[in-house]
Amino acid sequence: MSELAHSAGTLSVRGARVHNLQNVDIDIPRDSMVVFTGLSGSGKSSLAFDTIFAEGQRRYVESLSSYARQFLGQVDRPDVDFIEGLSPAVSIDQKSTNRNPRSTVGTITEIHDYMRLLWARIGVPHCPECGEVIQRQTVQQIADQLMELPERTRYQIVAPVVTQKKGEFVDLFKELSAKGYARAVVDGDLVQLAEPPTLKKSYKHDIAVVVDRLVASPDILSRVTDSVETALGLAGGVMQVNFVDEEGDDAWQNFSEKLACPNGHPLQLTEIEPRTFSFNAPFGACPTCSGLGTRMSVDVDLMLGDEDLSIRKGVLIPWTTQGKGLFQYYERLLEGLSDDLGFSLDTPWKKLSQDAKDAVLYGDNFKVSVKWKNRYGREMRYTSGFEGVVPYIERQYTEAETATG
Numbered sequence: 001m002s003e004l005a006h007s008a009g010t011l012s013v014r015g016a017r018v019h020n021l022q023n024v025d026i027d028i029p030r031d032s033m034v035v036f037t038g039l040s041g042s043g044k045s046s047l048a049f050d051t052i053f054a055e056g057q058r059r060y061v062e063s064l065s066s067y068a069r070q071f072l073g074q075v076d077r078p079d080v081d082f083i084e085g086l087s088p089a090v091s092i093d094q095k096s097t098n099r100n101p102r103s104t105v106g107t108i109t110e111i112h113d114y115m116r117l118l119w120a121r122i123g124v125p126h127c128p129e130c131g132e133v134i135q136r137q138t139v140q141q142i143a144d145q146l147m148e149l150p151e152r153t154r155y156q157i158v159a160p161v162v163t164q165k166k167g168e169f170v171d172l173f174k175e176l177s178a179k180g181y182a183r184a185v186v187d188g189d190l191v192q193l194a195e196p197p198t199l200k201k202s203y204k205h206d207i208a209v210v211v212d213r214l215v216a217s218p219d220i221l222s223r224v225t226d227s228v229e230t231a232l233g234l235a236g237g238v239m240q241v242n243f244v245d246e247e248g249d250d251a252w253q254n255f256s257e258k259l260a261c262p263n264g265h266p267l268q269l270t271e272i273e274p275r276t277f278s279f280n281a282p283f284g285a286c287p288t289c290s291g292l293g294t295r296m297s298v299d300v301d302l303m304l305g306d307e308d309l310s311i312r313k314g315v316l317i318p319w320t321t322q323g324k325g326l327f328q329y330y331e332r333l334l335e336g337l338s339d340d341l342g343f344s345l346d347t348p349w350k351k352l353s354q355d356a357k358d359a360v361l362y363g364d365n366f367k368v369s370v371k372w373k374n375r376y377g378r379e380m381r382y383t384s385g386f387e388g389v390v391p392y393i394e395r396q397y398t399e400a401e402t403a404t405g
Contacts, residue, residue: 011052015081018054019046030085054078056089063088107280116277123272127261134259139232142255143225146216146241153216154244157227158185159234162207166364168199169207176209183210185242202341202359202366208240232257296397298390300361307350311360315349316389333386334360336368363388 009030016024021043028034036044058075106112125134149155161176162169173196176184184193185208191197199205211234212227214220231239237258243251254261259271278284285291305315311334314320319330331345338345343356352360359366366386373379387395 010085012082012084013047013051013080014083016047016051017079018050019043021046021051030087051078051080052083052086053089055080055083056086059086060088116274119277120272120274125259125272130261132261134261136257136259137255138257139225139229142228142239142257143221145255146224146228147218147221149216151216151218155214155216156210156242156244157212157214157224157231158208158210158240158242159231160206160208160238160240161235162205164204164206166201166204168201169205170196172207181209181211184208185210209234211239228255298393300390303361303389303393304349308348310344310346310348312345316360318389318393332370333368333384336370336384337366337386340366340368359386359388361389363391 011028011030013024013026013028016026020041024043024047026047036048038044054075055078058077061069061075104112106115126132127134146155161172173184173193177193177196181193184191184196185206186197186199187206189197190210193209211231212223214224214227228239238254238256238260241253241255243253275281275283279286279291286293289295303317305317305320307315309315312331314327316330319327334345337359338356341356341359343352349357358364363386367383368386369381369383371379371381
């Protein structure tokens with residue numbers, strides 16, 4: 001077997017004479033984890049770092065431009081006859097550990113610095129919801145795709161101005177109508193903006209204004225481009241195309257000029273860079289756990305007493321065990337919430353609807369009208385937000401942790 005064929009799957013070192021190595025010849029298998037062991041002074045570090053790594057680093061530096069090499073200094077060739085099958089080499093040195101809860105094997109050995117650089121250069125972002133590649137498209141690219149549709153295809157260009165938000169949106173309908181738009185798709189139904197529907201403010205809605213209605217043909221490029229640009233401007237860089245003659249999921253196609261999911265999932269990314277993968281920095285850290293990998297959460301079962309009790313009778317333990325004054329304040333808020341959603345504070349907890357339970361527990365930015373009588377008998381009222389029991393406990397925990405931390 002020739003020397004070249006022999007070294008195809010191995011790293012071959014011949015005549016290593018660095019430090020106390022005496023013409024060492026060795027063949028190391030590639031794509032394997034290899035450990036050098038031996039007595040102190042036997043030449044482990046001389047072979048691994050001062051010979052193999054030094055030669056790999058020298059070859060890597062020599063591959064760089066002369067401008068880059070001036071910042072790295074001169075790397076001398078190790079005292080060895082030749083080394084074959086060597087890839088660019090990286091040396092990782094273990095640092096002393098500390099009490100930082102974010103320290104991992106990757107950060108202590110500094111290999112994470114190399115990995116996040118690699119991910120930033122070769123990474124392709126995908127939507128965690130549907131798995132589609134996340135990419136941006138220009139106005140012209142979107143228009144060109146629409147121009148490739150089969151001739152006589154009927155479609156609408158729409159701008160999703162509201163996505164899963166609560167409210168009545170009376171002012172929005174008036175504003176869109178004043179701008180000259182005649183139609184909108186509200187919760188899947190096509191409506192006339194001259195006679196907009198009455199929406200329930202406690203429910204989440206989807207509203208997409210119809211920017212243009214088109215029939216595919218070769219001579220409408222200018223009109224398509226203008227409509228696409230208008231739709232992207234209305235909806236903050238996203239738009240949808242509704243194919244009139246299709247049904248179901250095939251009737252809709254999403255486009256975005258930002259790094260966003262093409263299927264419209266609520267995800268916004270910036271250009272991938274090394275700090276995107278740094279859990280030690282706010283830019284790349286998980287916003288839920290702050291890069292720690294764990295978080296404190298509220299156990300709902302521990303917040304509820306006997307479910308045969310009503311809210312007014314004290315089923316909500318956090319608000320009934322901390323003093324009468326606190327419960328009276330939240331009781332007024334709960335009365336406003338119950339009037340808005342149509343349930344009673346005197347109904348046993350287990351008989352309440354799931355929507356009512358979720359509203360009480362999680363809030364979700366409700367606006368409620370609070371009424372009470374002052375000491376002169378005059379009825380007073382004001383509007384306030386309702387955060388819910390779970391966000392209340394989480395806020396109390398965060399504020400206490402901040403004060404003591």
